[in-house]
Amino acid sequence: MKEGLSFRTALLASFCVLLFLAMLVPSWFYYQSIARAVTEEAINGARKGLETVEWLLEHGSDIRSLEEMHQRIAALAARSGMRITRTAADGRVLLDSEAPLNHVPEMETLINRPEIVAAGTQEMGLAIRYSRNVQQEYIFVARKMPADALFPPGFLRIAVPFSNVKEVLQSLRRTFFLVVAILFLAAALLTHSLILRLRSPMKTLTEGIRAIGGLDFKRRIRFSPDQEFYSLANSVNQMAENIDRHLQGISEEKQRLEAVFDGMQEGVMVLDSQGKILSINKALAQMVDYPPLFKGKRPIELIMSLELQESCERLLKQGGAREESPRKLQIELGDGRIYDVTIVKVEHQEGGMGATVVFHDISELKRLERVRQDFVANVSHEMRTPLTSIKGYTESLLLAEEPDPSILSSFLKIILRNCNHMVKMVDDLLQLARLEALKAPIKASPSNPLEALMAAWRTCSSLAEAKGVTLVHEIPAEGVAVSCDFDQLVQVFRNLLENSIRHSLQGGTVSVGCSVVEEAVQFSVRDDGPGIPKQYQQRVFERFFRIERHRGNDSGSTGLGLAICRHITKNHGGQIWVQSPNPGGVTGSTFFFTLPRATREDLQGDTALPPTL
Structure with missing residues (x-):
């Protein structure tokens, strides 16, 4: 069917063509059969007429002249509706029922007429042709005749009008065509009415299928069991339900995979068989500054690592299945992060072997490894110095048979001081380990920072007196309540005071201040020492870190x-x-720290504290 025709038009046209052929072919065959029968009947009549005329000529002995014969022939022709012609052997017309005798010699010869030619070789010649002389179609029948009293040897021919037969056939044909047309029109109208009846369910079915094709898989086509296309509608509904169920399963599976893919802490990059990026997960996107259009790019365009690019290319160029051992390497990005990279070959659905690149951030592991190495080195160094001193003085005492009491006392004091230093170091290490692991719960309660400062200063008083350092504080007398563990606050003040005293000048001053900042209290401990270089200010809080020019064990x-x-x-x-140097100065250092301010609820549980500022 021609493209663009509706189903209804195509169905109607197809049915009409089939109906037309079904009616036309039998009707035409029937018409041809009747036409052949009528024609045969006319031909047989012409033959019988020829035989009748021949009999009359043979038994017309009472006819003595050509004029009488002409009259007899003309009368017979008029009665039978035939045209009778007698010719000589050379085709000259001797007698014709429709031509006067005086005009007969002027008539053209009939020697070349088909019926005359056929009669010369056969018993009887027959031809159905159009006569130009009389402008009609005739059935011509001719037979060879012997000589008689009036005529020499020649041919007898009769002509029966065939136009009458053709008129009958044409009338019959018109009747057939009219009947076929009426039947065809009736059948077409019936077909059209049937198609109109199918139009509504077809429209419903088409709209439903179009909606399902538009991804509306919840759409259903409703037909009653007695309607057409009921089975087809049920099949379409079942198909839509299956597709909807499968798509939901695929969507859920995709969401689960995407959740796992994006929820991974490791960065993941998926490559196709050409080594181009197909996708990356959120973790990798956070690791690198990736362009929005990263698909189709090479790994080196996303991560500036030639080693990574070459490893991916080598893995993809090698043949073999995906069971091949994965490639592993370590790369370091510009921000100092270190990644352990694993490249595994995978097989894609569209064909070809791609690769999956997994980035595991081991920066923290590397840092902890360095910290562990530094810790071991620092502890070894810090322990080695006092142990060396203890060993040296002990060996000296053992070598002396009777050591001088004053020397013995001095050596033992040095040994004791180094032992105390080692004990303090071990205690600090244990406390630092507990703080890092949070194994010791914090007993936070409203605490008076002035009392904690005074307790810490008393502990540091001997060290301060040795250097002539004085303490100046700006903490109000009525106190500022903070929520913390009082003993740990004392230790913070003590450590900061010891650090400030140790680096202060002889006869210097250590100042302690405080201020309220929103929901916290900020404290400051200031000294007038040489200060801390800028590059070391972040590292001074690392364990065992010291600025080399101030390093020593005497303190x-x-x-x-x-x-x-x-x-x-x-x-x-x-x-x-x-902060170093001090604000407004060129030397010295100021250490700041903040603690949460005690709330009113905390203060209601401890009435011994004065009200906060």
Whole structure:
């Protein structure tokens, strides 16, 4: 059917064509059969007429002249509706029922007429043709005749009009065509009415299928069991239900895979068989600054690592199945992050072997490894110095048979001081480990920072007196309540005071201040020492870290005090930092730390504290 025709038009046209052919072919065959029968009947009549005329000519002995014969022939022709012609053997017309005798010699010869030619070789010649002389179609029948009293040997021919037969046939044909047309029109109208009856269910079915084709898989086509297309509608509904169920399963599976893919902490990059990026997950997107249009790019365009690009290319160029051992390498990005990268070959559905690249951030592991190595080295160094001193003085005492009491006392004091230093270092390490692991619960309660400062200063008084350092504080006399563990607050003040005294000038001053900042209290401990270089200000809170020019064991420092302060303030929800040089100066250092301010609910449980500022 021609493209663009509706189903109704195509169905109607097809049915009409089939109906037309079904009616036309039998009717035409029937018409042809009747036409052949009528024609045969006319031909047989012409033959019988020829035989009748021949009999009359043979038995017309009473006819003595050509004029009488002409009259007899003309009368017979008029009665039978035939045209009778007698010719000589050479085709000259001797007698014709429709031509006067005086005109006969002027008539053209009939020697070349088909019926005359056929009669010369057969018993009887027959031809149905159009006569130009009389402008009609005739059935011509001719037979060879012997000589008689009036005529020499020649041919006898009769002509029966065939136009009458054709008129009958044409009338019959018109009747057939009219009947066929009427039947065809009736059948077409009936077909059209049937198609109109099918139009509504077809429209419903078409709209339903179009909606399902538009991804509306919830759409259903409703037909009653006695309607057409009921089975087809049920099949379409079942198909839509199956597709909807399968798509839901695929969608849920895709969501689960995407959730797993995007929920992974490791960065993941998927490559096609050409080594181009297909997708990345959120973790990898956060690791690198990726362009919005990353698909179709090479890994080196996303991550500036030639080693990664070459490893991916080598893996994809090698043949073999995906069971091949994955490639592993480590890369370091510009921000100092270190990643353990695993490249595995995978097979894609569209064909070809691609690869999956997994990035595992091991920066923290590397940092912890360095911290562990530094810790072991620092502890070894810090322990080695006092142990070497203890060993040296002990060996000296053992070598002396009778050591001088004053020397013995001095050596033993040095040994004791180094032992105390080692004990303090071990205690600080244990406390630092507990703070880092949070194994010791924080007993937060409203605490008076002035009392904690005074308790810490009393502990540091001997060290301060040795250097002539004085303490100046700006904490109000009535106190400022903070929510913390009182003993840990004392330790923070003590560590900061010891650090400030140790680095203050001889006869210097250590100043302690405080201020309320929103829901926290900020404290500051200031000294007038040489200060801390900018590049070391972030590292002074690391364990065992010391600025080399101020390093020494004479002060008894373990190098863990500031690290302990950082963990205590952090565990209380505060912060600690250093500013050097001092604000408005060129030397000195000021350590700041914050602690949560005690709330009114906290203060109601402890009436011994004065009201907060």
